[in-house]
Amino acid sequence: TRTPVNVTVTGAAGQIGYALLFRIASGHLLGADVPVKLRLLEIPQGLKAAEGTAMELDDCAFPLLRGIEITDDANVAFDGANVALLVGARPRTKGMERGDLLEANGGIFKPQGKAINDNAADDIKVLVVGNPANTNALIAQAAAPDVPAERFTAMTRLDHNRAISQLAQKTGVAVSEIKKLTIWGNHSATQYPDIFHAEIAGKNAAEVVNDEQWLADTFIPTVAKRGAAIIEARGASSAASAANAAIDHVHTWVNGTAAGDWASMGIPSDGSYGVPEGLISSFPVTVKDGKYEIVQGLEINDFSRARIDASVKELAEERDAVRALGLI
Numbered sequence: 001t002r003t004p005v006n007v008t009v010t011g012a013a014g015q016i017g018y019a020l021l022f023r024i025a026s027g028h029l030l031g032a033d034v035p036v037k038l039r040l041l042e043i044p045q046g047l048k049a050a051e052g053t054a055m056e057l058d059d060c061a062f063p064l065l066r067g068i069e070i071t072d073d074a075n076v077a078f079d080g081a082n083v084a085l086l087v088g089a090r091p092r093t094k095g096m097e098r099g100d101l102l103e104a105n106g107g108i109f110k111p112q113g114k115a116i117n118d119n120a121a122d123d124i125k126v127l128v129v130g131n132p133a134n135t136n137a138l139i140a141q142a143a144a145p146d147v148p149a150e151r152f153t154a155m156t157r158l159d160h161n162r163a164i165s166q167l168a169q170k171t172g173v174a175v176s177e178i179k180k181l182t183i184w185g186n187h188s189a190t191q192y193p194d195i196f197h198a199e200i201a202g203k204n205a206a207e208v209v210n211d212e213q214w215l216a217d218t219f220i221p222t223v224a225k226r227g228a229a230i231i232e233a234r235g236a237s238s239a240a241s242a243a244n245a246a247i248d249h250v251h252t253w254v255n256g257t258a259a260g261d262w263a264s265m266g267i268p269s270d271g272s273y274g275v276p277e278g279l280i281s282s283f284p285v286t287v288k289d290g291k292y293e294i295v296q297g298l299e300i301n302d303f304s305r306a307r308i309d310a311s312v313k314e315l316a317e318e319r320d321a322v323r324a325l326g327l328i
């Protein structure tokens, strides 16, 4: 029998946490044969709700779930962690400047990065979901010098999945026919969903669509502003789809990409495609044996170049801002 994998979820009592934990416990994160132990990290005000969620997890009698621990101590939460999903974050509230937002999140992600550094298992894989996800990942990574930098990633898989869905609807194909979609840059309104290398039933997606105006004026803004549209419609931000994307991200990272396809992940840049080294930016990646690699050699046209550069510029500005605040 396999040793259980320790999975830590922060912000476990929040709405993404509620959608995420049951799928982790039922085997969707790592595989149908991988037992898991859950560690739930919350702030003191969130502990009681987390206990309620844990009661419901118990009541599912999931065969793969080998234990649940709830704590407000990051050192306990990340002790021996193999996978960490950093979901809890400080949302932007009215009147908050970007600097305030980055500083407030620095107060969360810096100590969590240190706790990961000091307590996590050697094979720790970290996914940051809480916004601003890319820069929060950078802050946590900087606080964890003993953990290989590439273990800190940020979630752009929801954007990736949203883009696939929009493209499938536009072209009238099943989502399963769409491959090699790429999200570049920041998980923000500047992100760039790229279909120039994507395939629809084996054909080049941009050629199938053949409508640059739709791309520029409909597709890209629809994907980039989907989060706001969900809030408008649902009265609450994306939760189940965000949890699903987090599951996809980690599942891909652990179990690999399918032949002939790739995924989008926010990862530390190695300088590929002109993205300054060290920025945590979204790239097309293939994954094998638990290691991701940036897809190389894609030709970037002017349309794409301008949009990638704009999003990367924003990431560089966020990095400079957290550097000025002493957070990295």
Ligand code: NAX
Pocket (backbone or CB within 6 Å): 010, 011, 012, 013, 014, 015, 016, 017, 041, 042, 043, 045, 046, 087, 088, 089, 090, 091, 108, 128, 129, 130, 131, 132, 133, 155, 156, 157, 158, 159, 187, 227, 237, 238, 239, 242
């Ligand atoms: P909720 O406000 O429902 O839940 C957040 C939870 O985090 C709360 O229970 C809170 O008590 C807890 N928390 C706050 N500070 C904490 C800390 N220091 N340690 C542990 N727990 C802490 O938010 P939810 O809707 O679940 O969203 C969570 C985060 O995901 C937000 O930052 C949100 O912006 C972000 N998102 C990121 C997405 C992405 O694609 N990367 C998409 C969905 C989502 O908007």
